[in-house]
Amino acid sequence: MSENKKAEKITGVKGMNDLLPTDSPLWELFENTAQSVLQSYGFQKIVTPIIEDTALFKRAIGAVTDIVEKEMYSFTDAMNGDQLTLRPEGTAGVVRAVIEHNLVYEGPKRLWYKGPMFRHERPQRGRYRQFFQIGAEAVGFAGPDIDAELIMLCRRLWDDLGLEGIRLELNSIGDAAERQRHRADLITYFEANAELLDAEATRRLHQNPLRILDTKNPAMQDLVNKAPKLLDYLEAESIAHFEGVKRILDHNNIPYTVNPRLVRGLDYYNRTVFEWVTDALGAQGTVCAGGRYDPLIASFGGKPTPAVGFAMGIERLVELMKMAGEPALPAQCDVYMVHQGEAAQMQAFVLAERIRDAGLDVVLHCAAASGAGSFKSQMKKADGSGAAFAVIIGDDEIANHVAIVKSMRGAEDDSQQSTVPFDEVVDYVVDQIVGDHDHDHGHDHVHYHH
Numbered sequence: 001m002s003e004n005k006k007a008e009k010i011t012g013v014k015g016m017n018d019l020l021p022t023d024s025p026l027w028e029l030f031e032n033t034a035q036s037v038l039q040s041y042g043f044q045k046i047v048t049p050i051i052e053d054t055a056l057f058k059r060a061i062g063a064v065t066d067i068v069e070k071e072m073y074s075f076t077d078a079m080n081g082d083q084l085t086l087r088p089e090g091t092a093g094v095v096r097a098v099i100e101h102n103l104v105y106e107g108p109k110r111l112w113y114k115g116p117m118f119r120h121e122r123p124q125r126g127r128y129r130q131f132f133q134i135g136a137e138a139v140g141f142a143g144p145d146i147d148a149e150l151i152m153l154c155r156r157l158w159d160d161l162g163l164e165g166i167r168l169e170l171n172s173i174g175d176a177a178e179r180q181r182h183r184a185d186l187i188t189y190f191e192a193n194a195e196l197l198d199a200e201a202t203r204r205l206h207q208n209p210l211r212i213l214d215t216k217n218p219a220m221q222d223l224v225n226k227a228p229k230l231l232d233y234l235e236a237e238s239i240a241h242f243e244g245v246k247r248i249l250d251h252n253n254i255p256y257t258v259n260p261r262l263v264r265g266l267d268y269y270n271r272t273v274f275e276w277v278t279d280a281l282g283a284q285g286t287v288c289a290g291g292r293y294d295p296l297i298a299s300f301g302g303k304p305t306p307a308v309g310f311a312m313g314i315e316r317l318v319e320l321m322k323m324a325g326e327p328a329l330p331a332q333c334d335v336y337m338v339h340q341g342e343a344a345q346m347q348a349f350v351l352a353e354r355i356r357d358a359g360l361d362v363v364l365h366c367a368a369a370s371g372a373g374s375f376k377s378q379m380k381k382a383d384g385s386g387a388a389f390a391v392i393i394g395d396d397e398i399a400n401h402v403a404i405v406k407s408m409r410g411a412e413d414d415s416q417q418s419t420v421p422f423d424e425v426v427d428y429v430v431d432q433i434v435g436d437h438d439h440d441h442g443h444d445h446v447h448y449h450h
């Protein structure tokens with residue numbers, strides 16, 4: 001009969017990942033480090049919805065881009081027929097919010113955000129359909145100084161994360177008029193070599209020829225390398241801006257390579273564009289990318305407001321952190337409560353709450369499917385939690401109104417344990433742990449065990 005029929009398994013959506021507890025401390029370490037770097041440059045957090053009007057992304061990112069043409073999760077709201085899209089990136093939503101709330105009327109703003117983005121790409125290592133970005137948008141700033149600051153902020157983050165081998169590629173794609181002149185020459189050049197274009201390039205030739213420069217097709221590399229370079233079409237103001245960015249980077253010893261073929265896959269950019277790239281991740285080696293998008297806000301009906309930003313892929317950076325070694329991660333808790341017997345359990349609950357009142361993190365052993373667990377198995381859990389102390393209560397301790405406080409750090413044989421009256425347990429562990437914590441202060445850098 002059907003009793004033995006296996007229940008059908010439901011699995012996650014392809015290209016979308018679960019973040020499991022084994023990995024979440026590393027993510028948290030990444031996010032906290034990034035957040036503290038962003039704050040150290042005066043960036044303020046903004047949160048916008050994951051769903052926006054489809055038209056927002058079409059107009060901001062550009063109709064003839066991979067994202068809009070084939071990667072958006074768009075749907076019709078069944079309740080009212082609205083055309084909506086799961087955000088493929090964060091800039092469009094931030095720009096919408098800046099205009100809607102007139103955020104720059106008091107002056108420029110440094111904003112940052114984090115969260116999931118959605119693109120229907122072919123999943124592979126480092127490329128997912130739901131992925132997480134941390135991004136920054138500096139809105140209302142016109143000069144090259146902020147471009148350089150954003151780049152230096154990234155550099156500081158790589159250093160704080162202890163990540164090596166992330167290099168900076170930089171380019172300027174000029175303004176609309178400069179791109180227009182370049183575009184005309186580019187089309188002429190590609191038309192003269194039409195037989196060398198692949199299908200995608202042929203399709204893009206009259207729509208978005210700049211994107212042809214981005215081709216990964218090996219057969220077209222030579223053609224693309226000899227194509228007219230946008231950098232040669234820049235006029236005085238764009239050149240001065242680009243030189244300004246480079247001067248600040250040079251002065252601060254930030255190495256970079258000017259890559260004239262760096263054009264980015266979204267249409268809103270002008271002038272400065274940049275990517276942070278590593279060779280350690282295979283094909284998906286760009287860990288962070290961004291640039292200036294001065295005309296975007298005005299094109300949405302806002303008052304003309306220059307802006308520049310970047311976004312980094314959290315999965316890719318966490319992967320790099322894993323490759324760098326085993327980072328020193330925070331323990332699950334400060335104190336693990338071990339107990340046996342009902343009276344001991346009651347006492348453990350009371351003590352655990354009082355230790356939490358004092359600001360420490362406590363895991364109280366709770367019954368598993370297999371039961372409450374022996375002292376021995378509970379001590380194993382205490383060990384695995386990374387707690388600095390186990391507080392142990394059994395029948396003898398209940399009889400004497402004391403708990404055993406056992407230090408879980410140090411070697412197995414010389415681990416210290418003390419018998420502490422119930423009333424003194426909180427002060428005892430707080431003294432020990434807070435005294436210890438002070439040693440950790442004064443550094444934000446991530447350390448790895450190799």
Ligand code: HAM
Pocket residue numbers: 088089090091119121126127128129130131132133135136137286287288289290291292293308309310311312313314315316
């Ligand atoms: P983007 O180049 O499309 O730019 O994405 C930025 C970063 O997000 C990439 O460099 C990569 O690290 C990560 N990323 C992109 N797609 C995926 C994916 N499918 N799976 C995993 N990671 C991915 C933007 O999104 C712009 N909004 C950046 C920006 C902000 N420009 C100005 N302000």
